[in-house]
Amino acid sequence: MMKINDLSRRNFLNLVGVAGGSTAIYQTSLAMGVMSETGKPAKLDLKQVKGEKKSVLVLGAGISGLSVAYELERVGYQVTVLEASKRIGGRNLTLRHGDEIDELGQKQICEFDDDPKMYFNAGPARIPGHHRRVLQYCKMLKVPLQIKTNFSRPAYTHEADHFGGEPIRVSRYIADARGFLSELLHKAVDKNIFDESLSPEEIEKLRDFVKNYGDLKADGTYQGTIRGGIKSGGMVIPSASHEPIELRALLDSNFWRSGLVSSENPDWGDPLMEISGGMDGIVKAFVEAIRSEIVTNAQVQSIRNTTEGVAVEYHHGGKRKQLKADWCFNSIPSHFMPSIPNNFADDYIAGLSAMSRGNFFKLGFQMKSRFWEDEGIYGGITRTSQRINQIWYPSADIHSEKGVVLGAYAFHGQSGFFEKMTPAERLNFAADCGEVVHPGYRDQIEAGVSVPWGRMNHMMGCGVIWSDEVRAKYWDRLRLPEGRHYMMGDQISYHSSWQEGALASAEFAMQDMDQRVRAADAATTEAK
Amino acid sequence: MKGDVIKSLVFLLLVAGSLSANGKDRSIPPDDLVYCTVCHGVNLMGNSLLKAPRLSGMASWHVKQQLQSFRHGWRGVHEKDLAGLEMRPMARELTDKQIEQAAKFVASTWSDLPRKTIKGDVGHGKMLYQSCLACHGREGEGNETLRGSPLAGLNDWYVKAQLENYQNERRGHNTEDVYGTQMKAASMVLNSEVDVLDIVSYIATLQPKLRQE
Numbered sequence: 001m002m003k004i005n006d007l008s009r010r011n012f013l014n015l016v017g018v019a020g021g022s023t024a025i026y027q028t029s030l031a032m033g034v035m036s037e038t039g040k041p042a043k044l045d046l047k048q049v050k051g052e053k054k055s056v057l058v059l060g061a062g063i064s065g066l067s068v069a070y071e072l073e074r075v076g077y078q079v080t081v082l083e084a085s086k087r088i089g090g091r092n093l094t095l096r097h098g099d100e101i102d103e104l105g106q107k108q109i110c111e112f113d114d115d116p117k118m119y120f121n122a123g124p125a126r127i128p129g130h131h132r133r134v135l136q137y138c139k140m141l142k143v144p145l146q147i148k149t150n151f152s153r154p155a156y157t158h159e160a161d162h163f164g165g166e167p168i169r170v171s172r173y174i175a176d177a178r179g180f181l182s183e184l185l186h187k188a189v190d191k192n193i194f195d196e197s198l199s200p201e202e203i204e205k206l207r208d209f210v211k212n213y214g215d216l217k218a219d220g221t222y223q224g225t226i227r228g229g230i231k232s233g234g235m236v237i238p239s240a241s242h243e244p245i246e247l248r249a250l251l252d253s254n255f256w257r258s259g260l261v262s263s264e265n266p267d268w269g270d271p272l273m274e275i276s277g278g279m280d281g282i283v284k285a286f287v288e289a290i291r292s293e294i295v296t297n298a299q300v301q302s303i304r305n306t307t308e309g310v311a312v313e314y315h316h317g318g319k320r321k322q323l324k325a326d327w328c329f330n331s332i333p334s335h336f337m338p339s340i341p342n343n344f345a346d347d348y349i350a351g352l353s354a355m356s357r358g359n360f361f362k363l364g365f366q367m368k369s370r371f372w373e374d375e376g377i378y379g380g381i382t383r384t385s386q387r388i389n390q391i392w393y394p395s396a397d398i399h400s401e402k403g404v405v406l407g408a409y410a411f412h413g414q415s416g417f418f419e420k421m422t423p424a425e426r427l428n429f430a431a432d433c434g435e436v437v438h439p440g441y442r443d444q445i446e447a448g449v450s451v452p453w454g455r456m457n458h459m460m461g462c463g464v465i466w467s468d469e470v471r472a473k474y475w476d477r478l479r480l481p482e483g484r485h486y487m488m489g490d491q492i493s494y495h496s497s498w499q500e501g502a503l504a505s506a507e508f509a510m511q512d513m514d515q516r517v518r519a520a521d522a523a524t525t526e527a528k
Numbered sequence: 529m530k531g532d533v534i535k536s537l538v539f540l541l542l543v544a545g546s547l548s549a550n551g552k553d554r555s556i557p558p559d560d561l562v563y564c565t566v567c568h569g570v571n572l573m574g575n576s577l578l579k580a581p582r583l584s585g586m587a588s589w590h591v592k593q594q595l596q597s598f599r600h601g602w603r604g605v606h607e608k609d610l611a612g613l614e615m616r617p618m619a620r621e622l623t624d625k626q627i628e629q630a631a632k633f634v635a636s637t638w639s640d641l642p643r644k645t646i647k648g649d650v651g652h653g654k655m656l657y658q659s660c661l662a663c664h665g666r667e668g669e670g671n672e673t674l675r676g677s678p679l680a681g682l683n684d685w686y687v688k689a690q691l692e693n694y695q696n697e698r699r700g701h702n703t704e705d706v707y708g709t710q711m712k713a714a715s716m717v718l719n720s721e722v723d724v725l726d727i728v729s730y731i732a733t734l735q736p737k738l739r740q741e
């Protein structure tokens with residue numbers, strides 16, 4: 001083990017930074033490969049091809065496909081979008097009264113009230129400020145945004161096997177965790193552990209830093225703090241804070257493993273945004289703006305590169321049809337590609353087959369009243385060790401009569417548990433788990449929906465998982481075109497399961513095509 | 529989207545004629561059966577990534593029987609049979625009429641034979657297969673009277689997975705499932721993992737006949 005004395009000053013300050021969050025942010029994002037190219041998105045500078053009759057086929061009307069149709073028709077391409085589902089939007093799905101949930105073999109109808117406030121974002125729900133492309137499109141298409149609380153201090157952390165199984169406020173956990181860390185560090189300072197690496201003035205500053213960071217007493221001990229929430233009083237009688245949770249109990253618990261630091265990741269760093277009235281606002285705005293034809297109920301049956309372009313067969317209205325175009329942009333989930341006849345090179349298909357299929361599961365309840373607001377919770381997330389993982393409270397429409405709560409959110413390996421159940425069993429299970437956190441929860445439920453993406457029609461998964469090995473072997477192969485065919489979508493990005501990844505991938509593909517069009521045009525001009 | 533139909537009609541052309549095996553294009557699924565193709569692929573060619581086997585041209589009596597097995601909960605209920613569990617909800621709510629339609633559609637499809645993915649001793653596999661002949665047929669064509677599944681044309685990885693399901697109480701465990709319990713007993717003839725690989729690689733050499741239904 002590394003002794004603190006051995007550390008250089010710089011490393012040491014970095015260590016302190018970990019507790020403060022900044023390094024954690026950086027490291028987490030690096031480790032997760034989510035460092036994004038921030039700043040303004042490059043303006044797409046695509047060559048106008050009007051009058052030259054260049055045509056494009058877009059496969060899949062998710063967010064990536066829609067952005068391609070929007071951008072390319074503006075510069076004169078003839079675009080047709082083929083979408084297998086009867087619905088446009090792909091994984092961007094907001095559920096409201098009467099909507100169908102097209103799960104294989106277990107269709108549900110959303111029975112929320114017929115009220116625009118009663119909606120559930122079953123796919124994407126959050127937009128961080130550094131997702132410049134999503135935000136630019138929202139701005140350009142006049143899609144209204146609002147702040148969405150993600151990390152909430154008054155929300156709970158609940159672990160069945162810890163703290164007596166009682167939910168405790170996140171604020172209390174944070175305050176005690178910081179308090180104890182600071183106390184330990186203060187003790188280390190007192191034992192002269194840093195005398196070799198820090199100057200006397202720096203040591204004094206460090207003492208102040210940790211006192212302030214953990215709200216320690218003058219003697220450097222931690223005895224609880226009002227930062228953990230007011231236990232009683234505070235207005236006309238003096239306030240009392242909670243007794244600190246024992247250090248051992250904190251270490252034993254699991255909240256620090258993920259929930260505590262979740263917001264340190266830029267993708268979940270408050271303040272986040274959401275689209276007012278539902279995430280599908282961006283889909284509607286695209287559809288409104290796009291003039292090209294979007295053919296729904298058009299499942300692609302084959303894709304072939306030809307000498308002049310790409311030929312695609314699809315089924316529509318009980319007929320097999322074919323379209324030919326100069327270019328093809330394909331966002332069909334990669335795990336379907338081996339079962340769609342094509343003439344692609346073996347290693348291209350091998351690459352598409354090598355990514356693994358991820359699974360997300362979300363469940364939403366319409367609640368009779370906004371009981372969480374009576375507990376001082378306004379938006380944000382409660383985390384629990386139960387299979388439902390999370391409970392999300394709505395950030396919008398504070399103090400209105402009812403609200404839609406996310407009642408379960410499971411990822412990848414954990415989703416299977418819910419996928420195996422019937423929709424009714426899922427709701428029942430999630431109601432029981434909610435009851436543990438909020439007694440009376442079950443009685444508040446008026447309607448519920450569950451969306452297992454691993455079983456959704458034409459999706460069968462979200463989002464793709466790239467192992468390092470597969471990334472090393474196939475990333476360039478898949479990112480770059482096969483003939484005149486481009487694979488795209490969040491699956492072809494370092495930001496799988498984010499709309500920004502989908503848009504960035506589409507943008508990359510369009511720019512690559514544009515370069516080729518320009519090069520070809522230049523060659524023709526020269527030949528003349 | 530202001531349906532710029534004319535523009536797209538310029539380069540839209542209907543493919544006349546047929547791509548299916550029997551000269552009639554019957555492989556376009558009715559709307560309700562597009563679901564089958566989501567996992568089992570275009571023309572039900574199979575998709576190993578979703579563990580969904582090739583079904584193209586499968587005899588309709590067999591499709592019916594399997595859908596019924598799923599519906600009854602004879603298949604797709606064991607917690608380790610993940611692919612079966614995924615399939616089961618598709619069959620659970622089907623009416624007899626829908627099963628009939630699905631079987632007809634499946635039988636009308638065709639696709640290239642699947643790629644071989646398992647290497648075993650084909651010669652030894654052939655020897656082992658002798659005890660399967662009576663029910664599954666010399667060419668793996670199946671036997672409707674004895675309810676022996678057609679095996680030719682299935683993906684090798686799928687045949688292997690099913691043999692393992694039978695051997696591990698994941699299939700053929702329900703006493704009402706008469707043929708399943710028979711097959712479960714029969715699967716015990718294979719004494720080792722090597723036997724399984726050998727017989728599976730032999731079965732993968734059997735050529736299915738195009739069906740003319």
Ligand SMILES: Cc1cc2nc3c(=O)[nH]c(=O)nc-3n(C[C@H](O)[C@H](O)[C@H](O)COP(=O)(O)OP(=O)(O)OC[C@H]3O[C@@H](n4cnc5c(N)ncnc54)[C@H](O)[C@@H]3O)c2cc1C
Nearest residue numbers: 060062063064084090091124125126300489490497498499
């Ligand atoms: C539960 C969940 C939570 C998420 N949370 C967030 C979030 O908070 N923020 C965020 O930004 N992103 C989030 N995402 C990710 C986001 O939804 C996706 O990154 C994005 O929607 C993907 O867009 P896409 O165009 O790449 O693909 P998709 O939307 O998947 O589009 C692919 C399209 O192809 C169609 N298709 C399939 N087969 C065929 C065929 N044979 N022929 C023709 N079409 C076919 C499909 O029907 C679909 O419409 C979340 C996703 C899920 C599921």
